[in-house]
Amino acid sequence: MSTSPVRRPVDSTYSLDVCPRCEEGILAHIQAPHDVEVAGSSIRIAKVQMEECRRCGYRALSGREARLFDVLFAPQYERIGDLIAALRSARYVGMFLREEEEDSVLGFGSRSYVKSLAGDLRELYLDNESSHILQGLDRHEGSVPVDVAGRRYTIKLPKIGEGENGVVYDFAEDPGAVFKVAKPRAYSRGHLVKECEVTAFFARHLIPVPAIVDYDAYGNWVVKERLEGASLAVIYDSLGPPHSERHRTVRAAVREFVLRLVELFGRFPESKTSVSPNNIFVLEEGSSARCLLVDTGPAPTHDYSRFDFDEYWDVVIPQKIERYRAVGYI
Ligand SMILES: Nc1ncnc2c1ncn2[C@@H]1O[C@H](COP(=O)(O)OP(=O)(O)O)[C@@H](O)[C@H]1O
Ligand SMILES: [Mg+2]
Ligand SMILES: [Zn+2]
Secondary structure (H helix, E strand, O other), rough: OOOEEEEEEOHHHHHHOEEOOOOOOEEEEEEEEEEEOOEEEEEEEEEEEEEOOOOOOEEEEEOOOOHHHHHHHOOOOOOOOHHHHHHOOOOOOOOOOOOOOOOOOEEOOHHHHHOOOOOOHHHHHHHHHHHHHHHHHHHOOEEEEEEEEEEEEEEEEEEEEEEEEEEEEEEEOOOOEEEEEOOOOOOHHHHHHHHHHHHHHHHOOOOOOOEEEEEEOOOOOOEOOOOOOOOOOOOHOOOOOOHHHHHHHHHHHHHHHHHHHHHHHHHHHHHHHEEEEEEEEEEEEEOOEEEOOOOOOOOOOOOOOOHHHHHHHHHHHHHHHHHHHHHHOO
């Protein structure tokens, strides 16, 4: 490994997140009871970390709590004895016990192994896996080798982007592609899988989108073509005053592009994605500009029936950018 671990401040970007469902609330971390189904019996764990959006009601196990497994195996829970016995008889021994060893290679496990896991355990395993990867990468800088189900990707830090559902990195083996890791929750893995599925749909409707190079069927990572340009979230504040040529050029290109998308969503509601400024890439070429859709993942709860571009440009974009800055996405 060509790097040494570097500790970031405690309030690293990794501790805060925008709700992946409504994209408006900031997720709160709470503790709540949770039932896990193992080998046919339901086991209640008294206190697990969950994340909750007070705005839309989204609530799910926080996959960041990789320590859930410590709780699962803790001796003070009497009924956990049953769980451990069930895990052992199902030959799950040791699978969650990957320590956060700073010198060991970070990796995603074999997908045939993931396939062999039953429902709840599979989701817990996948959360645990991406949580270790993201936390591990967050502790380093420079280049870090990651074992991706048997293949080696040398991830370059820092991240090049982040959204509600994933963190995106360059990697050494292919400068023309990016590596996106899903945040540790089923919702975000679902987002990545859908992203791959609907890419062809957008391409067919002549919306420029990055090609999918490789992806995990369970949604924990995707390798995509690297887009030229920069996200609207990154360039918006540098566009200059509204009457300046650059501002007007970019605004007109975004307007045309977003209205085309909204019209497409009206005809094909199942293709609805978020037109967040993080998802729109702008490629400026001389005095002209064109747009690309960098994130095709679904946004089923978004309502575009009263979409108003002026409001989007003047109010929604600045609000979103402020939120992205607050949580460290940009
Ligand atoms: N194919 C790509 N090429 C270049 N940058 C990318 C690419 N995909 C993602 N990014 C960067 O990562 C950010 C977050 O990616 P995105 O796919 O929107 O994640 P999420 O699903 O979490 O919303 C983007 O705004 C962009 O800056
Ligand atoms: Mg996005
Ligand atoms: Zn929400």
